Amino acid sequence: MGWEIVEEVGDRLARWPLNASDASYPKTVKHTPTTHGDASFEQPAKLENPMGLGRLGQTLTAREIFELVKKDLERVEREISLESVASVDAVTTISRYLQDGGGKRLRPILVLLASQLVGGVSDGTVRMAAVVEMIHAATLVHDDVIDSAKTRRGRPSSNAIWGNHTCVLAGDWLYMQAFQVALRERNFHVLDLLIALTQMMVEGELLQLERIGKIDVSEGDYMELVDRKTASLFSACARLGAIMGKTTDGADEATETRLGEFAWNLGIAFQLVDDMLDFTSHEKVLGKPVGSDLREGKVTLPLIYALEEATLEDRQLVGTVLKDGNYDNVPFQQILRVIEERHGFDRVRERAQSFTERARAIMSEFPDSPNQRAMFALTELVTDRDH
Amino acid sequence: MGWEIVEEVGDRLARWPLNASDASYPKTVKHTPTTHGDASFEQPAKLENPMGLGRLGQTLTAREIFELVKKDLERVEREISLESVASVDAVTTISRYLQDGGGKRLRPILVLLASQLVGGVSDGTVRMAAVVEMIHAATLVHDDVIDSAKTRRGRPSSNAIWGNHTCVLAGDWLYMQAFQVALRERNFHVLDLLIALTQMMVEGELLQLERIGKIDVSEGDYMELVDRKTASLFSACARLGAIMGKTTDGADEATETRLGEFAWNLGIAFQLVDDMLDFTSHEKVLGKPVGSDLREGKVTLPLIYALEEATLEDRQLVGTVLKDGNYDNVPFQQILRVIEERHGFDRVRERAQSFTERARAIMSEFPDSPNQRAMFALTELVTDRDH
Numbered sequence: 117m118g119w120e121i122v123e124e125v126g127d128r129l130a131r132w133p134l135n136a137s138d139a140s141y142p143k144t145v146k147h148t149p150t151t152h153g154d155a156s157f158e159q160p161a162k163l164e165n166p167m168g169l170g171r172l173g174q175t176l177t178a179r180e181i182f183e184l185v186k187k188d189l190e191r192v193e194r195e196i197s198l199e200s201v202a203s204v205d206a207v208t209t210i211s212r213y214l215q216d217g218g219g220k221r222l223r224p225i226l227v228l229l230a231s232q233l234v235g236g237v238s239d240g241t242v243r244m245a246a247v248v249e250m251i252h253a254a255t256l257v258h259d260d261v262i263d264s265a266k267t268r269r270g271r272p273s274s275n276a277i278w279g280n281h282t283c284v285l286a287g288d289w290l291y292m293q294a295f296q297v298a299l300r301e302r303n304f305h306v307l308d309l310l311i312a313l314t315q316m317m318v319e320g321e322l323l324q325l326e327r328i329g330k331i332d333v334s335e336g337d338y339m340e341l342v343d344r345k346t347a348s349l350f351s352a353c354a355r356l357g358a359i360m361g362k363t364t365d366g367a368d369e370a371t372e373t374r375l376g377e378f379a380w381n382l383g384i385a386f387q388l389v390d391d392m393l394d395f396t397s398h399e400k401v402l403g404k405p406v407g408s409d410l411r412e413g414k415v416t417l418p419l420i421y422a423l424e425e426a427t428l429e430d431r432q433l434v435g436t437v438l439k440d441g442n443y444d445n446v447p448f449q450q451i452l453r454v455i456e457e458r459h460g461f462d463r464v465r466e467r468a469q470s471f472t473e474r475a476r477a478i479m480s481e482f483p484d485s486p487n488q489r490a491m492f493a494l495t496e497l498v499t500d501r502d503h
Numbered sequence: 504m505g506w507e508i509v510e511e512v513g514d515r516l517a518r519w520p521l522n523a524s525d526a527s528y529p530k531t532v533k534h535t536p537t538t539h540g541d542a543s544f545e546q547p548a549k550l551e552n553p554m555g556l557g558r559l560g561q562t563l564t565a566r567e568i569f570e571l572v573k574k575d576l577e578r579v580e581r582e583i584s585l586e587s588v589a590s591v592d593a594v595t596t597i598s599r600y601l602q603d604g605g606g607k608r609l610r611p612i613l614v615l616l617a618s619q620l621v622g623g624v625s626d627g628t629v630r631m632a633a634v635v636e637m638i639h640a641a642t643l644v645h646d647d648v649i650d651s652a653k654t655r656r657g658r659p660s661s662n663a664i665w666g667n668h669t670c671v672l673a674g675d676w677l678y679m680q681a682f683q684v685a686l687r688e689r690n691f692h693v694l695d696l697l698i699a700l701t702q703m704m705v706e707g708e709l710l711q712l713e714r715i716g717k718i719d720v721s722e723g724d725y726m727e728l729v730d731r732k733t734a735s736l737f738s739a740c741a742r743l744g745a746i747m748g749k750t751t752d753g754a755d756e757a758t759e760t761r762l763g764e765f766a767w768n769l770g771i772a773f774q775l776v777d778d779m780l781d782f783t784s785h786e787k788v789l790g791k792p793v794g795s796d797l798r799e800g801k802v803t804l805p806l807i808y809a810l811e812e813a814t815l816e817d818r819q820l821v822g823t824v825l826k827d828g829n830y831d832n833v834p835f836q837q838i839l840r841v842i843e844e845r846h847g848f849d850r851v852r853e854r855a856q857s858f859t860e861r862a863r864a865i866m867s868e869f870p871d872s873p874n875q876r877a878m879f880a881l882t883e884l885v886t887d888r889d890h
Contacts, residue, residue: 202706204706204709204710206713262672280667281712282709282712284649284671285709285712286709288645288674288678288701288705289706293702299695299698304686311682311683314675319591319594319676321672322589322591322593322673325669
């Protein structure tokens with residue numbers, strides 16, 4: 117079973133449009149150390165060093181990235197299958213369903229690539245890659261309960277099939293199982309990282325819940341959520357990969373931190389693009405209806421930017437959708453128009469780009485290697501995609 | 504704040520009826536090692552050793568037990584208050600609400616007494632007592648979501664106030680916070696125990712959910728749930744107390760195991776009595792409507808015993824309540840009559856008694872001390888109570 121999934125993941129990765137052209141990146145850039153995790157989320161300075169732009173010509177394709185991790189990703193899938201067998205059938209079934217549903221496996225791939233970058237994939241790397249995917253799955257199950265989601269990745273969501281009650285517990289189980297696997301490493305640093313991460317993600321979901329339906333969301337509010345919900349997990353993936361990498365005793369702390377910062381910036385960019393795709397993609401490609409975020413009462417960055425300059429009338433349109441929880445009175449196309457007229461998408465695209473630039477600046481500190489190039493390629497895959 | 508709560512806990516404990524009379528305990532008993540956790544749940548052999556019955560005259564009152572742990576319990580309350588401050592207000596508020604709601608604090612008391620029994624309460628003991636109470640609170644929050652409970656301990660349940668969605672996440676947060684506090688001990692044994700325990704409890708809830716509404720529940724099925732939902736946590740409390748006790752390096756493994764077995768048997772008895780009180784107590788004393796379990800589709804031991812000998816007609820009465828989810832067509836009194844006629848309560852009382860006897864037999868292996876006597880007294884408090 118594992119193999120077909122991995123093949124599928126490869127296919128999915130391969131379908132991501134690649135845009136290796138340098139054209140969209142600024143030529144005059146200055147390297148400044150990122151201060152990942154700071155609350156200000158200030159606009160990054162333009163970087164002077166072309167951030168390995170010279171290497172962009174050699175950037176790997178999605179298929180090539182996948183080839184680099186294929187064998188190990190297969191081991192990760194086996195580990196997840198193995199560790200998702202619960203003494204209660206429902207959990208095993210839900211876990212399988214989630215695993216088979218796929219997803220891009222971006223998080224485990226990050227763990228694997230980070231390990232490879234610092235020396236090689238160890239057994240611990242594979243287990244940690246499985247752990248992060250299980251934690252990710254647990255948060256998805258609880259998120260779907262909270263959002264009363266009906267579909268995810270083009271299939272009925274787990275709560276739609278098994279009911280909210282079972283899914284609350286299945287999510288709990290997945291968290292605990294992930295911690296059990298992690299605990300076997302007998303590494304306190306790893307546990308500190310995972311527990312703090314999970315709590316941060318839960319707090320992010322809670323903050324999001326508090327803001328549901330509110331139109332006045334600032335860019336700072338939004339960025340805090342993106343940090344907590346997505347970027348922290350990306351950062352943890354890279355750090356775990358560094359810690360577990362085949363060196364005498366894992367990567368040194370500075371390397372771990374830098375890889376974490378790389379992935380954190382990648383994660384922010386990833387979520388920004390995700391929230392844009394929620395408006396601009398198509399249901400078939402996205403695996404869920406477009407405009408879901410707004411329908412669920414979540415005001416994301418394209419709208420935040422648009423609302424900064426919108427007329428009172430436009431603002432009322434958005435307010436109506438938030439109040440109604442549907443597009444019955446205000447068609448989705450009207451909301452799209454509001455965002456486009458105020459260049460909401462362009463600004464989000466630029467913002468995402470600035471974070472991938474930061475990520476690339478950090479990655480350019482590492483020596484040239486197929487793994488480094490794969491990391492560069494990841495930053496492109498994340499921003500230039502349609503789902 | 505902590506202090507008033509502790510005082511309240513003392514009051515609550517003091518209100519528990521104490522029955523120090525030997526009359527209800529068999530005089531001819533034979534000591535057999537318990538095989539706690541075995542799947543068979545066979546009827547325990549009668550014990551030859553009078554299990555410290557000679558000491559029962561000296562058994563402490565609830566107030567005296569409380570005096571033994573009062574100061575430390577106050578520290579536990581402070582620790583819980585301190586560790587329940589989340590970066591998200593909702594969580595802090597819910598945690599406070601749960602803590603103020605009280606409960607008997609039986610689990611932290613068990614941790615404290617176990618530490619005292621092996622040498623003394625350490626700072627780690629206090630932290631672990633807080634951890635088990637937080638894990639217990641987390642399971643309660645998720646349980647209430649799953650049962651769609653409206654009241655708990657005489658007040659609106661947290662999900663009734665804050666909604667299911669916030670409570671799912673608040674439960675997650677409490678789990679993670681408990682693990683964070685536990686992680687600070689830097690003790691893998693403690694973490695193994697806590698994570699395995701939590702997973703076992705979650706699996707218990709899932710099993711229970713699968714059996715909701717089913718009339719054909721065997722005693723074995725039921726006991727498995729009681730083991731997972733209650734006894735395992737009691738056992739973990741005593742073990743953690745032993746591990747954290749002020750000895751050179753915590754209690755030895757044999758002592759830890761025996762204390763765990765003591766508490767496991769105590770936990771089974773506790774849950775059996777709890778499930779009986781759900782039928783025989785009064786709403787005001789219980790803090791929730793009587794007959795809730797059956798209304799929620801849960802067939803517990805008093806009914807399981809009664810159904811073994813019930814007429815087809817009586818069986819249909821039970822079936823109707825399960826189907827309806829209320830007592831509109833079959834009054835609660837009719838169900839009570841069915842159980843009483845088949846001696847359901849008497850049999851459960853005996854069964855609970857057999858488990859407290861096992862617990863006492865184990866406790867009688869320990870040397871006489873105020874703490875040992877407090878443990879004996881706990882076994883009585885657990886069985887002879889009205890709420």
